Amino acid sequence: MKLSVNGSQVDVAAAPDETLLWVLREKLKLTGTKFGCGMAQCGACTVHIDGKAARACQVRMAAVEGKKVTTIEGLLPDGNHPLQRAWIEEQVLQCGYCQSGQIMQAAALLRETPRPTKAQIVQHMNGNLCRCGTHGRIVRAIQRAAGGLGSSGCVAPCSKAVSPWPRNSRAATSSPARPA
Amino acid sequence: MATKLSRRHFLAGTAGLTLGFTVDLRLPRSARAQGGPLKANVWVTIAPDGTVTIVAPSVEMGQGSMTGMPVIVAEELDADWAKVKVVPAPMNRAYGNPGFGGLQVTGASRSTPGFWMPLRLAGAQARRVLLDAVAAEWKVPVAELTTEPHVVVHAPSARRIGYGDVTKFAKVPAQLPNVTAADLKKSDQFRLIGKSLPRVELPDKVMGRAKFGIDAEVPDMVIATVLRGPSQGDAPDRVDDGAAKQVPGVGAVVPLPWGVGVVGSGYEAVQKGKAALKVTWKKGKAAGYDSERVRGDYAGVAASLSKKGVVAHEQGNAPRALGTAARTFEAAYVSDHVYHATMEPMNAVARVTADTAEVWVPTQAPSINQLAVAGALKIPPEKVTIHPQLIGGGFGRRLENDFVLDAVMLSKAVGKPVKVIWAREEDVKHTKYRPLVAQYLRAGLDENGNLSAWHHRIVGASIYARFNPRLFEALKGADTPVIEGYELSYAVGNQLQEYLREERGLDVGLWRSVGPGYTKFAIESFVDEIARGQRIDPLQFRLRLLAHNPRAGAVIRRVADWAEWDRKRPAGRALGIAFSDTWRSYIASIAEVSLDKKTGVIRVHEVWSVVDPGVAIQPDNIVAQIEGATTFGVSAALRERVVIEDGVVKNSDFHDYPLLRMSEAPEINVRVVSTNNAPGGIGEVGLPPVAPAIGNAIFVLTGKRLRSLPMSPDRVMAALRT
Numbered sequence: 001m002k003l004s005v006n007g008s009q010v011d012v013a014a015a016p017d018e019t020l021l022w023v024l025r026e027k028l029k030l031t032g033t034k035f036g037c038g039m040a041q042c043g044a045c046t047v048h049i050d051g052k053a054a055r056a057c058q059v060r061m062a063a064v065e066g067k068k069v070t071t072i073e074g075l076l077p078d079g080n081h082p083l084q085r086a087w088i089e090e091q092v093l094q095c096g097y098c099q100s101g102q103i104m105q106a107a108a109l110l111r112e113t114p115r116p117t118k119a120q121i122v123q124h125m126n127g128n129l130c131r132c133g134t135h136g137r138i139v140r141a142i143q144r145a146a147g148g149l150g151s152s153g154c155v156a157p158c159s160k161a162v163s164p165w166p167r168n169s170r171a172a173t174s175s176p177a178r179p180a
Numbered sequence: 181m182a183t184k185l186s187r188r189h190f191l192a193g194t195a196g197l198t199l200g201f202t203v204d205l206r207l208p209r210s211a212r213a214q215g216g217p218l219k220a221n222v223w224v225t226i227a228p229d230g231t232v233t234i235v236a237p238s239v240e241m242g243q244g245s246m247t248g249m250p251v252i253v254a255e256e257l258d259a260d261w262a263k264v265k266v267v268p269a270p271m272n273r274a275y276g277n278p279g280f281g282g283l284q285v286t287g288a289s290r291s292t293p294g295f296w297m298p299l300r301l302a303g304a305q306a307r308r309v310l311l312d313a314v315a316a317e318w319k320v321p322v323a324e325l326t327t328e329p330h331v332v333v334h335a336p337s338a339r340r341i342g343y344g345d346v347t348k349f350a351k352v353p354a355q356l357p358n359v360t361a362a363d364l365k366k367s368d369q370f371r372l373i374g375k376s377l378p379r380v381e382l383p384d385k386v387m388g389r390a391k392f393g394i395d396a397e398v399p400d401m402v403i404a405t406v407l408r409g410p411s412q413g414d415a416p417d418r419v420d421d422g423a424a425k426q427v428p429g430v431g432a433v434v435p436l437p438w439g440v441g442v443v444g445s446g447y448e449a450v451q452k453g454k455a456a457l458k459v460t461w462k463k464g465k466a467a468g469y470d471s472e473r474v475r476g477d478y479a480g481v482a483a484s485l486s487k488k489g490v491v492a493h494e495q496g497n498a499p500r501a502l503g504t505a506a507r508t509f510e511a512a513y514v515s516d517h518v519y520h521a522t523m524e525p526m527n528a529v530a531r532v533t534a535d536t537a538e539v540w541v542p543t544q545a546p547s548i549n550q551l552a553v554a555g556a557l558k559i560p561p562e563k564v565t566i567h568p569q570l571i572g573g574g575f576g577r578r579l580e581n582d583f584v585l586d587a588v589m590l591s592k593a594v595g596k597p598v599k600v601i602w603a604r605e606e607d608v609k610h611t612k613y614r615p616l617v618a619q620y621l622r623a624g625l626d627e628n629g630n631l632s633a634w635h636h637r638i639v640g641a642s643i644y645a646r647f648n649p650r651l652f653e654a655l656k657g658a659d660t661p662v663i664e665g666y667e668l669s670y671a672v673g674n675q676l677q678e679y680l681r682e683e684r685g686l687d688v689g690l691w692r693s694v695g696p697g698y699t700k701f702a703i704e705s706f707v708d709e710i711a712r713g714q715r716i717d718p719l720q721f722r723l724r725l726l727a728h729n730p731r732a733g734a735v736i737r738r739v740a741d742w743a744e745w746d747r748k749r750p751a752g753r754a755l756g757i758a759f760s761d762t763w764r765s766y767i768a769s770i771a772e773v774s775l776d777k778k779t780g781v782i783r784v785h786e787v788w789s790v791v792d793p794g795v796a797i798q799p800d801n802i803v804a805q806i807e808g809a810t811t812f813g814v815s816a817a818l819r820e821r822v823v824i825e826d827g828v829v830k831n832s833d834f835h836d837y838p839l840l841r842m843s844e845a846p847e848i849n850v851r852v853v854s855t856n857n858a859p860g861g862i863g864e865v866g867l868p869p870v871a872p873a874i875g876n877a878i879f880v881l882t883g884k885r886l887r888s889l890p891m892s893p894d895r896v897m898a899a900l901r902t
C-alpha cells in the first residue's frame with residue numbers, strides 16, 4: 001500500500017482494514033505517535049492527513065492510500081517547529097506521553113488560524129487529554145508560538161512567579177527518523 | 181509515622197535475600213585505563229573533554245527527577261551544568277532510595293527527601309577526588325584549592341585547571357575520600373539549586389524521539405495481550421481458543437493463572453484474537469463486590485464507636501476531653517474508588533531464557549519487579565535484570581507487577597521475547613484502585629472556644645497487607661498509604677486517630693496522594709465547619725491553630741493575600757481554603773468556585789497555591805507539579821469514580837471515566853517559597869488541598885456541606901435538597 005509519510009513515499013505491507021496508528025508504530029517504527037485509548041477519546045495518536053489533524057487510531061489504511069501523512073517525527077524537516085520550541089521554552093511537558101498528539105493538534109490549529117484567541121485554542125485542543133495537567137502551559141506555548149506573548153513571556157494577566165525560559169534552551173535539532 | 185523502615189520490610193515474600201544496604205559512596209570500582217574517563221564514584225564520571233556524566237536514580241515519569249536529582253550532584257561537584265550529561269540509573273543496588281530502605285523505587289514523593297543528602301555527599305566526594313588529585317600533582321595543600329564551575333583553582337599561584345584536564349593525571353584512590361555534611365555548600369553558595377534549569381529529557385520528548393516503555397523493542401519480539409475475567413481475581417476455567425487461533429497474526433494462546441494470553445504479530449491481531457476467545461471463569465474473591473453497598477457498610481463501621489481500630493496516633497485522652505467539651509462537632513465522609521488513568525497504557529517487554537529474565541518496562545519499582553519476577557520464575561533475583569524505561573504517567577499504578585508478570589510468563593511460554601500491551605479498557609477494569617474509604621470525625625471545643633479534642637476514624641481495605649505484608653506487620657496494621665495525612669499540624673491537646681481495616685474481597689492499591697487525597701478532604705472540611713460553626717473566619721481559625729508553626733502560618737497568610745481572601749467575589753462565586761502538610765512540604769490553596777444549581781455541576785475557575793517545600797531545588801518544576809496535581813485533584817474531586825456492581829467494574833474507558841479537559845481546567849497560580857529546610861516531597865503535594873477547598877467554597881455558596889468524593893452533580897443535587 002502506497003502513501004506519503006513525513007514527505008517520503010512508502011510502500012507498506014498492510015491490509016486495508018488495519019489501523020494507521022499501528023501501522024505507523026509497528027511497521028514503520030514511527031513510535032512518536034502514541035496509543036492512549038484506541039477509541040478517539042484522548043488524542044495521543046494525533047497525526048496530520050493532508051494537513052488536517054486526525055486520530056490515527058480511528059483511520060483505516062484504506063482511507064490513507066495515496067495521501068500525505070505527517071507524524072510528530074516529520075512535523076518540520078529539521079524538527080524545529082515553533083511549537084516544539086515554545087513547548088521547551090514553556091517547559092510544558094511532564095511525562096510527555098500525550099504531547100506528540102498535543103503538538104500535532106496545535107500545529108493543525110496554527111496552520112488554519114495563525115493567531116488564535118484563547119477560546120479558539122481551548123476549543124481546538126479540548127479533545128486531547130493530559131493526565132499530568134499541563135493544560136495551562138499548553139495554552140501559553142501555543143500563544144507563544146503564535147507570537148502572542150509580550151516581552152514578559154506571559155499573556156496578561158500573568159501571575160506566575162517564575163521567569164520565562166531563555167530562547168536558546170537545549171532544543172535538539174538533528175533530523176527525525178524516516179521510514180525507509 | 182515514627183516506625184523506621186528497613187529494606188527488609190520492603191522485601192515481602194522474598195525469603196533468602198540478604199542484601200544489607202546503605203548508600204555506599206565507597207563501592208569498589210574497576211581500574212581505569214590511563215587517559216579514559218574518570219569514574220569518581222558510582223554517581224559521577226568525568227571525561228577528558230570535560231563532560232560530566234551523572235546518574236539519575238529515580239525513574240522519570242513527568243515529575244522532573246531526571247533533572248532535579250542530578251542537579252543536586254552537580255551543585256556540590258561545582259560542575260558547569262552545560263557540560264553535564266544525565267543517564268538513568270541501571271538496575272544496581274547502589275542507586276536505591278534510602279527513603280525506601282535502599283530499594284530502587286520511585287513514588288510516595290520520596291525521591292527528593294530520600295536522595296537529598298546522599299546526592300549532595302556524592303557530588304562533594306567527586307569534587308574532593310579532583311581536588312586531591314590536583315593537590316598531589318601540583319604539590320600544594322588541598323586546603324589551598326577551591327573550585328569555580330568546572331575548574332579547580334589554586335589562588336596563591338594563580339593556577340587553574342579544568343575538570344576534564346584533571347582526569348588526564350587523576351587516579352581514583354582505592355579508598356574514596358570521606359566527606360561529611362561539613363564539606364557541603366551553604367545554601368547561599370548554591371548556583372544551580374533554586375535556578376529552574378530546563379528539563380533534560382524534554383527536547384527528545386517534543387520531537388517524538390523519546391522512547392517510552394511502550395516503544396521498546398528487542399529482536400524477534402512478538403506482541404501479546406491478556407484477557408482477564410469479569411471480576412478481579414477470576415481464574416480461567418475452560419478456554420475455547422478455536423476461533424482466536426484462526427485470526428490472522430495470532431500465534432499462540434496461553435492460559436495463565438490470572439487470565440488468557442494471546443500472542444501474535446501485532447497489537448491489532450492479538451486484540452482481535454482476544455475478542456474471539458471463549459472462556460468460562462472460576463470466580464475469585466472479588467465476586468459480588470458492590471461499591472455502593474461497601475460505602476454504606478464502611479460508613480456504618482466508622483460511626484460505630486464501640487468498634488475499635490488500630491491506633492495510629494494518640495495523645496492526651498480524646499474521648500474524655502470530648503465528654504467534658506463545651507461544644508462538640510461530628511461529621512462523616514466517604515470517598516469512592518478512583519483510577520490512575522496514566523496516559524501510557526500498561527506494557528512490558530520480557531525476554532526469558534531457561535535461567536534468566538530481562539524486562540524492559542516503564543516501572544516505578546525495578547526492585548519490586550525483580551523480586552516478583554524471580555519469585556514467579558523460581559530463579560534467583562540476581563538472574564533478573566529490569567531495564568527501567570521512560571514512563572508515560574505513574575501515579576502509583578506502576579508500582580504493581582501485574583503487567584510485568586504478563587510479559588514474563590508469556591515469554592517463558594512461547595520461548596521468545598514478548599511485549600505485552602494492555603488495552604485502555606483492561607487497565608480501567610483491572611487495576612488496583614484507590615481504596616474506598618469512610619471516615620468519621622468528632623471534635624470538642626473547651627469553654628474558651630479552643631479545640632481541645634479530636635477523634636478521627638478511617639475505615640477501608642488495606643493496601644500493604646497485600647502489597648507488602650512484612651511492612652504491614654511492622655506497622656502493626658497501621659496501613660501508612662491508606663491513612664496518611666491523618667497527622668495534625670493543628671494544635672489540639674487530645675487526639676485519637678484510628679484505622680479500622682475492613683475487607684470485602686477487592687484488592688486496592690496506590691494512587692497519586694493516596695491517603696491525603698481523602699484524609700485531608702475530611703480534616704480540612706471539618707476544620708472549616710468548626711470555624712464556621714463558631715462564626716469565625718476559617719482562615720483565621722487555621723492561623724490560630726497553627727500559631728506554633730511559622731512555616732504553616734506563612735503559606736496560609738501569603739495565599740490569602742495573593743487570592744485577596746477578603747475581596748468580595750462576583751455573585752455566584754465564592755472562595756474556599758485548605759491547608760496540607762504532607763511529605764514535609766507545606767501548602768495552602770484557595771479555590772474560586774461557582775455552582776449551577778439546576779444541574780449540580782461545580783466549576784472551579786481559579787486556584788491559588790503557595791507552597792513551602794523547604795529548599796526549592798527546581799522551582800519551576802515545583803510550579804509544574806503543583807499545577808498538574810491541582811488539575812488531577814479537581815478532576816478527582818468533581819467526577820472521578822469507579823463503580824463496581826456484582827464484582828464487575830462498570831467503567832471502561834475515558835468516555836465513562838472522564839478526566840478533566842482543558843475547557844474545564846481552572847486557572848492555576850502557584851508560588852514557591854523556598855526556605856532553608858530539608859526538601860520535602862513535591863509530586864503529590866498539590867492534590868490534598870484541592871477537594872476540601874472546593875467543598876468549603878460550595879458551603880459559602882449554598883450553606884450545604886459536601887461530604888462525599890467525588891462531588892458529582894447527583895450528590896450536589898441531593899445535598900441541595902436536604
Ligand code: FES
Nearest residue numbers: 036037038043057
Ligand atoms: S489513541 Fe487515538 S484518540 Fe486515544
Ligand code: FES
Nearest residue numbers: 095096130131132
Ligand atoms: S504530559 Fe503526561 S499526560 Fe500529558
